[in-house]
Amino acid sequence: MARNDLQGSLDLLVLKTLAQRSSLHGYGIALHIQRASDELLQVEEGSIYPALHRMEQSRWITAEWALTETGRRARYYRLTAAGRKQLQEAEASFEQLVRGVRAMLQYA
Amino acid sequence: MGILRRLGNLGRQNKLDAEYEAELTAHLEMRTADNISAGMSPEEARRMARLQFGNPGAVKERTAAVDTALGLQQLWREARYAVRTLVRSPGFSGMALGVITVCLGATTALFAVVRGVLLEPLPFRDPSQLVMVYEHFQGGSSGSAYSPVSPADYYEWRARTHGFEDMAAWRDWQFNLSGGHGELPEVVHAEAATWNLFSVLGVRPALGRAFSASEDRFGASRVAMLTWSLYESRFGGDAAIVGKQIHMDGNAWTVVGVLPKWYSYPGANVQLWVPYTSIASSGFLQHHADDQSLVVARLRPGVSLAAAMSEVKAVQYRIHMENLDQPVAPDVLSRPMLDDLVQDVRLPLLILLGAVACVLLIGCLNVANLLVARGAARQREMAIRGALGAGRLTLIRQQLAESMLLCLVGGALGVLLSVAVIRWLIHAWRNLPRAEEIHMDIRVLAFACVLILAAGLLAGLLPAILAARRSTFALLRDATRTVRGSASGTRLRSTLLTVEVAVTVVVLVAAGLLLKSFLRLRMTDVGATTENVLTMHYDLPESVYNTPAKVVRFTDALLERIPHLPGVVATGLGSVVPGAGDGDDDVFTIVEHPSLKPGEDMPAALTRVADPNYFHALGIPLLQGRVFTPQDRLKQANIVVISKQLAQEYFHGENPLGMHLRVPDWGASTTYEVVGVVADTLYQAGKPPKATIYAPVLAGQLDRDYTLVVRTASDPLALSLPVQKEIAEVDPGVPVTNVLTMQQILGQSAETASFTATLVLAFAALSLILAAVGLFGVMSYMVAQRTTEIGVRIALGAGREEVLQLMMRDGLKPAVFGLTLGLGSSMGLARLIRSMLYATQPLDPMVFVLVASILLAAAAAACAAPAWRASRMDPMTALRTD
Numbered sequence: 001m002a003r004n005d006l007q008g009s010l011d012l013l014v015l016k017t018l019a020q021r022s023s024l025h026g027y028g029i030a031l032h033i034q035r036a037s038d039e040l041l042q043v044e045e046g047s048i049y050p051a052l053h054r055m056e057q058s059r060w061i062t063a064e065w066a067l068t069e070t071g072r073r074a075r076y077y078r079l080t081a082a083g084r085k086q087l088q089e090a091e092a093s094f095e096q097l098v099r100g101v102r103a104m105l106q107y108a
Numbered sequence: 109m110g111i112l113r114r115l116g117n118l119g120r121q122n123k124l125d126a127e128y129e130a131e132l133t134a135h136l137e138m139r140t141a142d143n144i145s146a147g148m149s150p151e152e153a154r155r156m157a158r159l160q161f162g163n164p165g166a167v168k169e170r171t172a173a174v175d176t177a178l179g180l181q182q183l184w185r186e187a188r189y190a191v192r193t194l195v196r197s198p199g200f201s202g203m204a205l206g207v208i209t210v211c212l213g214a215t216t217a218l219f220a221v222v223r224g225v226l227l228e229p230l231p232f233r234d235p236s237q238l239v240m241v242y243e244h245f246q247g248g249s250s251g252s253a254y255s256p257v258s259p260a261d262y263y264e265w266r267a268r269t270h271g272f273e274d275m276a277a278w279r280d281w282q283f284n285l286s287g288g289h290g291e292l293p294e295v296v297h298a299e300a301a302t303w304n305l306f307s308v309l310g311v312r313p314a315l316g317r318a319f320s321a322s323e324d325r326f327g328a329s330r331v332a333m334l335t336w337s338l339y340e341s342r343f344g345g346d347a348a349i350v351g352k353q354i355h356m357d358g359n360a361w362t363v364v365g366v367l368p369k370w371y372s373y374p375g376a377n378v379q380l381w382v383p384y385t386s387i388a389s390s391g392f393l394q395h396h397a398d399d400q401s402l403v404v405a406r407l408r409p410g411v412s413l414a415a416a417m418s419e420v421k422a423v424q425y426r427i428h429m430e431n432l433d434q435p436v437a438p439d440v441l442s443r444p445m446l447d448d449l450v451q452d453v454r455l456p457l458l459i460l461l462g463a464v465a466c467v468l469l470i471g472c473l474n475v476a477n478l479l480v481a482r483g484a485a486r487q488r489e490m491a492i493r494g495a496l497g498a499g500r501l502t503l504i505r506q507q508l509a510e511s512m513l514l515c516l517v518g519g520a521l522g523v524l525l526s527v528a529v530i531r532w533l534i535h536a537w538r539n540l541p542r543a544e545e546i547h548m549d550i551r552v553l554a555f556a557c558v559l560i561l562a563a564g565l566l567a568g569l570l571p572a573i574l575a576a577r578r579s580t581f582a583l584l585r586d587a588t589r590t591v592r593g594s595a596s597g598t599r600l601r602s603t604l605l606t607v608e609v610a611v612t613v614v615v616l617v618a619a620g621l622l623l624k625s626f627l628r629l630r631m632t633d634v635g636a637t638t639e640n641v642l643t644m645h646y647d648l649p650e651s652v653y654n655t656p657a658k659v660v661r662f663t664d665a666l667l668e669r670i671p672h673l674p675g676v677v678a679t680g681l682g683s684v685v686p687g688a689g690d691g692d693d694d695v696f697t698i699v700e701h702p703s704l705k706p707g708e709d710m711p712a713a714l715t716r717v718a719d720p721n722y723f724h725a726l727g728i729p730l731l732q733g734r735v736f737t738p739q740d741r742l743k744q745a746n747i748v749v750i751s752k753q754l755a756q757e758y759f760h761g762e763n764p765l766g767m768h769l770r771v772p773d774w775g776a777s778t779t780y781e782v783v784g785v786v787a788d789t790l791y792q793a794g795k796p797p798k799a800t801i802y803a804p805v806l807a808g809q810l811d812r813d814y815t816l817v818v819r820t821a822s823d824p825l826a827l828s829l830p831v832q833k834e835i836a837e838v839d840p841g842v843p844v845t846n847v848l849t850m851q852q853i854l855g856q857s858a859e860t861a862s863f864t865a866t867l868v869l870a871f872a873a874l875s876l877i878l879a880a881v882g883l884f885g886v887m888s889y890m891v892a893q894r895t896t897e898i899g900v901r902i903a904l905g906a907g908r909e910e911v912l913q914l915m916m917r918d919g920l921k922p923a924v925f926g927l928t929l930g931l932g933s934s935m936g937l938a939r940l941i942r943s944m945l946y947a948t949q950p951l952d953p954m955v956f957v958l959v960a961s962i963l964l965a966a967a968a969a970a971c972a973a974p975a976w977r978a979s980r981m982d983p984m985t986a987l988r989t990d
Contacts, residue, residue, distance in 0.1 A: 027135040031142075045139070045160050046167035049132065053174040070141070074134045075127075 010043065010051050012094055015087040018061060018079040025074035026052060052077060060086050128168050136161055186509035193510060200482060201514070204475045207878065208518025208563065211464075211471035213525030214871070216556045218464045220530050222457050223555075224546035230446055231370060231545075233310025237407045238445040241265070241275070241420060243399060243437035254441055256399045259384075259392060261427060261436070262302075265403070268423045271416025272405040276305035279401040281387050283356040283380065284649045284843055285342070293843040295647050296338065296356070298380040300387045308406050309373075315339075316350040316365030323364075324383040326393070330361040331383065336369040338379040358651020372544055374402070374449070396427055397434040397695065397772075404445060417442050434772075435695045435710040449541050455944055456864040459618065463871040466615045468563065470875050473608045474882045475567040479511055480601050504569075511568025512561075519560030523553065537863055570600065601886050605922040606929065608882050612875040613930020613963060614937060619865070619872035620955035621938060625948040626865035629858045632947075635789035635797070636686040637727035640677075641850040642824035643685050644816050646835060646842050656742055656808030662838060663805060667719060669834045670818060675827055680725030680817040681805050682718040686789035687854045690714055691813070696801065698758060699768040699779050711758050713799040714791060715771070717812055718749070722805075723786055725817045733765045733784030741806035749784040754799035769801065774809075793857050794946045815846075824849045864944070876962070880970040887919040887974035898978050899986025912979040919971035920964075927963055931956060 017032045018024060024032065029052075030045045055061045060083030066076045079087070136157050143153035161167070194201040229235045242254040243261065262277040278301035286293045303324035306313070313333065323331050332354065334343070343349045353360040361382070372378070384401075385393065392398065407416055420440050428438040447454075527548055534543045653659045663681065670679045684691035695710040697703070704710060720736045722728075735749055748769060755764045768779040780803070788797035803809070816835075820827050828847045835844055848856075855862070891898070898911055938950035948955075 025134070025138075026131065027138045030135075044162045045135065046132070046162035046164060047170075049128075049135075049167055050170040050174050053171050057174060068138070072134055072137065073130065074138070075131045 009094070010047070011055060012087070012090045013041070013043075014048065014051060014055065015060065015079065015083055015090065018077060019084065019087055023066075023076045023078040025068070025076050027074070029077070055083070058082075058086075124172070128171055132161075132164055132168060132171075136164070186506055187513060189506065190509040190513045194513065197482070200478060203881075204478055204514050205518050205521070207471045207474055208515055209521040209525060210874070211468040212515075212519050212522030212556065212559055212563065213529060214464045215461075215468045215559060216523055216526035216552060217529035217533065218457075218461045219555050220526065220548060220552045221533055221540075221546050222461050223552060225450055225540065225542045226446075226454060226457060228542075228545050230373075230449075234406075235446065236444070237273075237409070238309070239405055239407065239413060239442045240445050240448040241403045241405050241417075241440060241442045243424065244439040244441040245435075245437050246439065254443070255437055257401045257403045258396050258398045258436070259388070259401060260394050260396045261424065262401060262403050263393065264423055264427060265420050269416070269419040271408055271411045271419050273408045274304055274308045275403055275405040276302045276308040277384060277401040277403045278302070278305060278374075279384070281382070282647065283382075284647055285380075286355050286358075286649070286841070293649070293841055294342070295843045295845050296379040297377050298332075298382055299374070299378050300382050300384050302384040305404070306367075308404060311367070311371055313365035314368040315347055316363070318365055319381075319383050324385050326385050326388065328383070328386070330359055330386055331364045332356075332361040333365045333367060333381040334363060335367045335371065335379055335381070337376075339366045358649055370544065372542075375541070376544065396431050396436045399435075399437075405442075413442065433704070433710075435712060453540060453860065455941065456860055459622075459864060459941055459944070460867055460871075463615050463618060463868045466611045467871050467875050467878070468559070470608050470611050470878045470882075472563045472566045473604050473611075474878050474885075475511065475514065475563075476570050477601055477604050477608075477882050477885055479507065479567060480570070480604070508564075508568040512564040515560045515564035515567065519556060519563070522560075523548075523556050526556070538859065570604070601889070602922045605879075605882055605886055606926040608879050609923050609926025609963065609967070610930035610933065612872075612879040613927055613959060614934050615868070615872045615875045616959040616963065617931070617934035617938060617955060618941065619868040620959050621941065621945055621948055621950065621952060622861070622865040622868050624952060624955055625945040626858060626861045628947040629794050629861055630854070632790065632793040632854075634686040634793055634854065635728060635787055636850070637725075637819065638687075638850040638854060640820045640822065640824050641726070642818045642820060642827055642831065643688075643846070643848055643850060643853065644828070644831065644844050645846040646814050646816065646844050648812075648814070649841060650810065652839075652841065654810070656810065658808075659810065659812075660741060660806055660808040662842075663719070663808075665838045666816070666835065667721075669838065670816070670831060673827065673830050673834065675821050676818055677821055678721060678725040678819040680719055680722035680819075682722045682802075682815055682817065683716045683805075683813045684791075685726065685815050685817060685850065685853065686728075686791065687793055687850065687857060688791075688815070689857075690791045690798070691716065693798075694771050694773045694801075696769045696771045699770055711799070713750075713754055713801045715801050715803065717805040717807070717809065718802045719805040722802075722817065723749075725819050726789075728789055729787045731785045731787055732763075733782070735784050735786070736802075736804045736806070738806070740804045742808055745804040745807035746778055746780050747783045747804065748780040749786055749802040750782055751788050751797070751800035751802075752785055753788045753797045754801065755785050757799050771801070774803075793854055794861075861944070861946070876966055879963075880966045883919065883923060883967055883970035884974065886922070887915070887971045890918060891915060891974045891978045894978075895981070895986050898981055899983045902981060903983040903987065908979040911981075912975050915975035915978045916968070916971055919975060920967055923964065923967035923971075927960060930963075931960065934959075 013033050014029055017029050017036075021028075021032065026048055027045070030043055030048050033041055033043055052061070052063075056063055056077070059080060061077045061079055063075050063077050065073055068074050136154075139157040139160065140150075140153045143156050144150060148156065158164075230238065232238060240254075241257070243257050244253055245255055256279075257277065259277070262275065266275045278299045281298045281300045283296050283298050284293055285296045301319075303319035303321050306318040312318075314336065316333075318333065319331060322328060334349070339345060339349065347366075349363050350365065351363065353362050355361075367381070405416075407413060417440065420442075424440045425438055428436045443451075530546060530548065534540065534546055537543075648659060648662060653662065667679060667681060670676060692715045693712055694715045695712045697710065718736065720738055720740075723730060723735050731752060732755075733749075736745075736747070740747055750764060750769075759767070764782045764785060767782050769782065770776070770779050774780075786802070789800070790797055791800075805812075805814075816831070818824070818827060818831055825847075832844050832847070835842055901911060902908075934956070935951060942950050
């Protein structure tokens with residue numbers, strides 16, 4: 001399994017997911033990341049939980065227990081205003097990183 | 109951020125646990141359900157769900173770690189785990205615990221002593237405003253720059269300067285306290301103080317009152333204050349004594365007050381206080397040359413010490429100019445009262461604290477070393493735990509938990525130990541000023557806690573970081589088949605050892621220098637026989653022995669009786685014996701010499717009395733002329749014997765015999781003919797000889813100290829009772845004190861030196877043992893690490909000696925580095941203790957060579973066993989071990 005769970009990029013993926021969907025449980029977030037990246041990014045699903053709880057402690061996201069469509073109890077996460085701001089910063093710095101790496105790959 | 113919330117989470121751990129469980133289970137169940145609907149069998153679906161999820165246990169742990177503050181939860185778990193690990197290897201734990209207990213205990217105790225004696229402010233009102241003021245002779249003939257003050261100088265300073273709120277003076281005195289109801293007479297150590305002393309210090313009596321100004325006037329009624337110790341021991345702590353009379357030297361003194369229990373200044377041996385003038389003759393207060401008093405002054409707020417002292421300086425210079433014919437100091441000096449009290453023990457205490465801190469450092473390094481060794485032995489355990497999902501931080505914390513636990517338990521035991529050590533130090537170190545200030549309190553405990561934490565961090569962090577630095581994979585690979593031990597581990601341990609050895613060398617050198625200096629001091633020839641000599645002090649009550657004839661009658665009777673006791677070889681009587689301190693000193697002039705030029709210091713000499721047999725009994729050789737005879741008594745006794753030093757210093761090669769001395773203090777009109785010159789004796793071991801004048805004891809001068817000297821055939825102390833009985837037979841009212849052999853007297857003067865040298869030596873021995881144990885541990889570890897390599901070498905034909913050499917070389921390398929480093933630092937540090945060394949150079953080559961050889965021998969011994977084991981290894985067994 002590809003090690004795509006580098007903390008920074010995992011945070012970014014989770015925040016982005018939550019920005020598009022109003023509220024989602026951990027499994028849903030993992031599924032969305034896999035599908036939206038055309039299965040290219042395989043997250044070790046368990047590793048999403050320490051990240052979620054850390055972001056919760058940083059107040060980027062909030063959590064509450066709710067029932068799924070199939071009537072199962074799950075913990076739903078929702079982006080906060082601070083989380084939205086964090087997402088913008090993370091996106092910007094990631095873009096910069098990508099541009100930098102791409103430039104290197106082209107000219108080096 | 110969120111710390112409070114996290115701390116709050118700690119409290120509801122069980123509920124949180126259930127929540128994590130529920131969240132993760134929900135995830136797995138949803139994944140399983142999706143997998144089933146994608147067409148997998150239920151088993152396959154569950155398996156895949158797990159595989160995609162990762163280790164649920166580890167995930168849960170990591171998630172919980174995010175929510176729980178500062179890993180407090182883990183801390184508890186790690187502590188429990190550490191206890192289990194430590195209990196499993198009792199040898200290691202016991203050794204580490206012992207090392208830490210001893211080191212922390214000793215350091216804490218020494219800190220408590222240093223704090224109590226050197227740092228704690230004096231228990232007086234505004235103690236920082238108190239200074240001691242001294243006279244100062246530029247010539248420095250008396251040895252110390254700080255000379256005591258004469259009464260007249262003190263009175264002038266107090267009257268004519270304004271920078272000090274007030275000044276008080278006191279001087280030593282001795283009384284013969286007799287019982288009203290036939291109790292034994294007792295010599296009490298008293299101080300005569302100006303009436304304002306206690307108000308200058310800000311001390312209130314526990315009972316009664318202090319002296320009043322009217323009681324400190326010549327001819328006032330006699331009053332006294334008791335210290336608490338005398339109040340308890342002699343008067344049974346009965347408050348009714350205040351207002352009653354006690355009998356001293358045949359006079360009645362009214363007790364006006366009792367000092368509080370904590371009050372023990374200037375020394376714990378003071379038993380009684382009387383007003384300054386009560387012991388003085390009428391002329392005494394006008395003396396500018398009778399330098400016997402100590403002066404304490406309280407600085408006026410807002411006045412600088414320099415400004416206040418410059419006024420005193422000016423007054424003193426004027427007094428000097430007005431009394432050029434007398435030895436009046438031209439200058440003054442001051443120092444803070446606290447410094448004044450502790451100046452003799454400051455350096456010894458700091459040396460001890462330094463030594464003990466070195467031992468603590470060595471102890472910590474040793475425990476660190478032991479932990480590194482164990483870390484190496486547990487590499488595979490760590491690797492497996494890492495593979496099972498333990499985070500790097502967890503592993504570091506785990507190791508830290510062990511060292512912290514060791515230090516906490518060791519520290520707790522150490523604090524208990526330090527209580528005992530403090531008690532022993534106070535008891536064993538006599539003459540330690542301010543001993544009553546030394547106790548365990550919250551600040552000493554806080555210091556101990558800081559030490560414990562620092563020691564735990566130092567001992568644990570190094571090995572922990574090292575052990576956790578390498579990746580799981582590398583560790584597992586290495587651990588399966590080690591050909592050569594991990595290089596970084598060995599390097600770290602060698603570095604630790606080098607530092608350990610270097611510090612050991614420093615302590616050893618300090619101990620060596622102090623020991624050599626102490627031995628030199630003990631072996632100093634004071635110029636008199638010290639084998640089998642008994643001395644005792646007696647005091648003739650002034651009220652009974654009030655004429656020279658009475659004094660001489662007692663002396664004759666005593667000297668008639670003692671020689672007849674069995675076992676007595678020789679008997680002498682004098683005021684002070686060599687090595688027992690400076691006693692009296694006086695200025696004198698030589699009648700035949702021209703009178704002094706202005707500004708020239710008057711000749712000064714120690715003055716002693718001696719009987720005809722004194723010189724013979726103490727083995728002091730006569731160089732010229734004669735000693736006293738029994739006929740030199742009373743009025744026919746205006747003769748003196750002088751020491752060689754006096755002859756050289758003041759007669760400059762002239763023949764002193766037949767010359768005459770005038771000693772103003774003995775009577776301005778009388779002259780004393782010099783009849784003999786005797787060899788020099790030292791008034792104190794370790795100090796240069798001083799010019800000395802001996803007068804005949806049979807002159808019967810009043811109010812003298814007497815020391816009876818009895819040279820015996822065998823054990824001198826066996827004669828102490830018979831001799832005391834003889835004194836009691838002549839007069840039962842004469843109190844005897846200080847029954848000591850000459851050896852004991854000399855031992856007393858070397859006491860602080862002996863104490864410091866012994867303790868530092870003990871610390872040095874401890875350091876050496878610790879360093880050797882460390883070296884042994886490292887060698888054993890290296891041999892274990894290189895078992896396979898050694899096996900290969902032997903299998904390929906390396907000789908046993910070569911292996912032995914190889915291992916010895918590797919083992920001794922850190923020792924040699926450490927030795928070089930240590931000797932280098934010692935050269936710098938030894939200068940710091942120069943002032944404590946007697947007849948020993950700070951760079952004494954013998955000490956340095958000896959330390960180097962002892963250390964190398966210990967290192968070689970520590971390395972020998974493991975190296976020998978390596979060379980005896982069976983190659984087959986060695987190759988099979990992993």
